[in-house]
Amino acid sequence: xxxxxxxxxxxxxxxxxxxxxxxxxxxxxxxxxxxxxxxxxxxxxxxxxxxxxxxxxxxxxxxxxxxxxxxxxxxxxxxxxxxxxxxxxxxxxxxxxxxxxxxxxxxxxxxxxxxxxxxxxxxxxxxxxxxxxxxxxxxxxxxxxxxxxxxxxxxxxxxxxxxxxxxxxxxxxxxxxxxxxxxxxxxxxxxxxxxxxxxxxxxxxxxxxxxxxxxxxxxxxxxxxxxxxxxxxxxx
Numbered sequence: 001x002x003x004x005x006x007x008x009x010x011x012x013x014x015x016x017x018x019x020x021x022x023x024x025x026x027x028x029x030x031x032x033x034x035x036x037x038x039x040x041x042x043x044x045x046x047x048x049x050x051x052x053x054x055x056x057x058x059x060x061x062x063x064x065x066x067x068x069x070x071x072x073x074x075x076x077x078x079x080x081x082x083x084x085x086x087x088x089x090x091x092x093x094x095x096x097x098x099x100x101x102x103x104x105x106x107x108x109x110x111x112x113x114x115x116x117x118x119x120x121x122x123x124x125x126x127x128x129x130x131x132x133x134x135x136x137x138x139x140x141x142x143x144x145x146x147x148x149x150x151x152x153x154x155x156x157x158x159x160x161x162x163x164x165x166x167x168x169x170x171x172x173x174x175x176x177x178x179x180x181x182x183x184x185x186x187x188x189x190x191x192x193x194x195x196x197x198x199x200x201x202x203x204x205x206x207x208x209x210x211x212x213x214x215x216x217x218x219x220x221x222x223x224x225x226x227x228x229x230x231x232x233x234x235x236x
Contacts, residue, residue, distance in 0.1 A: 008034065011030060015027065027072075048217060097158040100162045119157040134181050137187060180198050
């Protein structure tokens with residue numbers, strides 16, 4: 001199951017190295033390759049690549065790719081496009097985690113999963129703090145940023161209801177976007193490792209979400225007795 005994810009892992013390491021020492025064009029180029037590599041890994045590793053859950057994941061990665069590309073360029077216009085793309089990604093992920101949580105269709109498990117109590121406390125508190133700290137500095141972007149934060153928090157909360165791997169992925173996404181928001185909006189913000197923290201947490205988040213969903217699909221397929229493709233079943 002893991003070999004299809006190796007190109008994404010290698011690209012992630014290369015991108016992080018180039019983030020420190022490479023020219024800008026190389027950072028932009030490798031960033032644009034990350035989500036396609038992860039989407040390909042999902043299609044290769046999932047037991048049912050045509051299932052709704054799998055394609056929701058691929059769609060979320062596609063919207064994330066659009067956000068990655070848009071945020072590679074300067075200017076408020078590109079930032080707004082990137083914000084919209086990632087908002088769409090989080091809404092798709094939210095739909096995916098709701099599907100996993102209720103045990104629908106091809107991801108039917110033994111029992112429905114619920115959002116854990118800690119997530120019901122942590123993410124609303126995070127959202128309130130996020131708006132209180134950054135809201136006064138967002139200007140005309142207050143409503144889009146608030147909507148984005150709400151979608152991000154909801155996505156992370158419902159991810160937490162689907163096991164530790166997805167819980168970690170959702171939490172790391174919140175970390176990444178929180179640091180990104182601080183750098184974008186907070187006056188006087190200065191953190192030498194800003195770019196590295198944003199990208200390390202983001203790449204780990206996407207990888208954990210993708211791998212976590214694939215694990216769910218494979219477990220559900222085995223429990224239902226459905227055949228698992230040989231390429232996915234024999235990979236270690």
